[in-house]
Amino acid sequence: MANHTTPWPAIGEKALVRRLLIAVSLGFLTLFLFLPLVTVFAEALRNGAGAYIASFNDQAALAAIKLTLLVTAISLPLNLVFGLAAAWAIAKFEFRGKHLLITLIDLPFAVSPVISGLIYVLLYGMHGWLGPWLTEHDIQIIFAVPGIVLATIFVTFPFVAREVIPLMQEQGTEEEQAAMMLGAGGWQTFFRVTLPNVKWAVLYGVILCNARAMGEFGAVSVVSGHIRGKTNTMSLHVEILYNEYNFVAAFAVASLLALLALVTLALKSLIEWRSRTAQHSPFVPTSSEEESA
């Protein structure tokens, strides 16, 4: 007898196999993603909404939130510019060292964030290469906001570039050539032709970049110095609170980061959906590395 439980009896799996596969993946998701997420909010609200809100009414917590926003506000535009410039160069021109550049862009993915933080300490720290010169001119980078910004930029700079490069490469340069033949200048071509063609990829990269910039822990931890109210970002602040057994406050701040992750996911899905329905923009997001608090 033919098996009628699947629409394609010839190639489909047996119902049992399908159910087993689904059960296994759901089990994993529950255990490793869903439960922790619920825990974050449950712990944060353990002592009621009052205690939850009170956790944010704290100088150090507010300072951490502000710092996180500041760091993100600086690194995001820089990444956007860098990502577009690198993607443009790689996709539209032939030059020496192109492959090296592509490899370098992936470096932050390959290196542990702690190492990248350490590199900055070795470079700009008191006893680092540039340390004496910086001290002489009274510039502090490590254990201060500039160091955190630098570390964040380093960790996040592949995001935009990695999303845009494959799309630009696939689209080629013919539309730009057409624009030029029609009398458009370089900037006109960029803003009227190139950028609109990759806008979904850019937005997607920016959102991922944003999530990572806000959630980054390792690299920032090394360069920050953990000065309460001064050089603590949100994720660092969570760690301090947790180490002080201040669980409600720790999870309250963590819940903000978790919320950010959820918003990021929602935006990401929205963009994927939009770019799929926008017939003129065949952008397929590349698989991406994400880190939530």
Place this chain on the structure above:
Amino acid sequence: MSIEVRNITKHFGDFRALDDVNLSVPTGKLVALLGPSGSGKTTLLRIIAGLEQADSGSGSILFHEEDVANTHVRHRRVGFVFQHYALFRHMTVFENVAFGLRVRPRKSRPNRRDIADTVHELLRLVQLDMLAGRYPSQLSGGQRQRVALARALAVEPKMLLLDEPFGALDAKVRKELRSWLRRLHDELNVTSVFVTHDQDEALEVANQIVVMNRGRVEQIGTPDEVFHHPQTEFVMHFLGDVNAFHGRVIQGNVQFGSLKVPLLENRQQIVGDARVFIRPHDVTIDTKTNGLPAIEARVVRVHSAGPLVRVELLTSANQRLISEISQERFVTMNLQPDSKVYIRPRHIRVFADS
């Protein structure tokens, strides 16, 4: 505006894409660059447009007797139509056509009203006014190509360059667009150059055909000239089917198979070994000898579906050849596979064996 190509050479690495090419396109003419892939025709077109640079010091491109070496692409006022259309995918048909007008410097930019008028006029010209609001992905290939043409025409180019404009279209649409392009050119009279590898397209559309092979110009002439008077073996081969024979020139006559045919006046310089070409429609078939000199052959296969009947033959010297005869003639002769026939060339072309 006339185009003059002088001694242009172009290398891609070690590959010589163009080898000392000379060409002139008179004002208002429609010229086809015809050749197989890799013959350099597209490279030549792109160099004329300014999208590609000729080798340094290799020659010059002149528009209206003026060297354009230092004129940037965007100031050359050349309309370029790409093989794969290169329409702006995020713009509607209307916006695509309006692009060239909208990017003009403020001083020379027409106002919104005038732009809209121009665009609609052009879309009417290419018969797409109904589709002004569509995106390129919602159009068929033929429609896209017509949008691309309208877009190129919007900036009132001094010349139109088309890179395999119908190459990506299916046979029927191709034929329609071909004659449409011809009519459009008659109407607009803008100097045009188009690249094609399809000899029918070139023969039907162009005023003048430039046959290219391996980066060189083989022959330049009207469709009649290149078809009926090919200067080289390559042109003979490329512009239609041929039957080739080895022959020998002796005292003003060329001998091949069992035939001896006097050479034409302009072929008198050939001596010794030669190659003889006969187009299939110049091979006549008879079932009787009639006492005239002829090559004996046997019918191998008959393809009668088509305006002409293609008959595959095998001569007594074991050479294959093709003949094309009319349907009526085919019926009167009652040809069958294995029928014995006598063939005679109506017209031959002889080239020195190289």
